[in-house]
Amino acid sequence: MLKGGEVHVWRVWLDELRPERLAQPTIGENSRAAGFHAEEVRRRYLRAHGALRSILGGLTGARLDFALAEKGKPYLPAAPGVRFNLSRSSGCALVAVSLEVDVGVDVERLRAVPEYVAIANRFFPPSEAAPVDERDFFRRWTRIEAMLKARGIGLYGAGAELEGKWTVQEIDAGEGYAAAVAAAAEGLEVRVHDFR
Secondary structure (H helix, E strand, C coil), X not given: CCCCCEEEEEEEECCCCCHHHCCCCCHHHHHHHHCCCCHHHHHHHHHHHHHHHHHHHHHHCCCCCCEECCCCCEECCCCCCEEEEEEEECCEEEEEEEECCCEEEEEEECCCCCCHHHXXXXXXXXXXXXXXXXXXXHHHHHHHHXXXXXXXXXXXXXXXXXXXXXXXXXXXXXXXXXXXXXXXXXXCEEEXXXXX
16 A cells, blocks of 8 residues: 555566456557567567566555656556656666555666776766766666656756755666655655566
8 A cells, every 4th residue: 555755666587477367458558569570579579568567556546547658658547646767787677655645666678888987977976976887886776766767857867967865776777777766745655566
């Protein structure tokens, strides 16, 4: 059950999900998935969105008709107080949900990125020091991306300092991943669950 002052994050292991336990894909999800070339990417995309709808349906009981804000962040017109965000990378997805507080989440599979210093110089805000290695780069990237997604601006806001009070916490997404959640309020309790 959602309560004020909390952010809930579900870790979703996409390759372990049984699709029969998920809600059927929407027409829009099937259409988007059809555009992916690899079967594995299509399958993971549909499972991530099925998990998102299962989580939101269990929390709200509201009709799950999604709408898009100006920069493309989805919301639920039938449950406007429920704020949520989804991120997926390879076989892991994260779903973050809160009440009345904008929330963002990001997960990235760790991989070689030889140009990580140049990317950091372009997309990190001036207050961020240069990353010392690729793992540090992904730790920082997920924190920044989660904040940008909470604001609903994604990479449109990259490089800018984000004002206001924040709760930002790294999430353990398993070996080989970096992840973080951010909510636009101070002192929120972050609760992490595994979606089964």
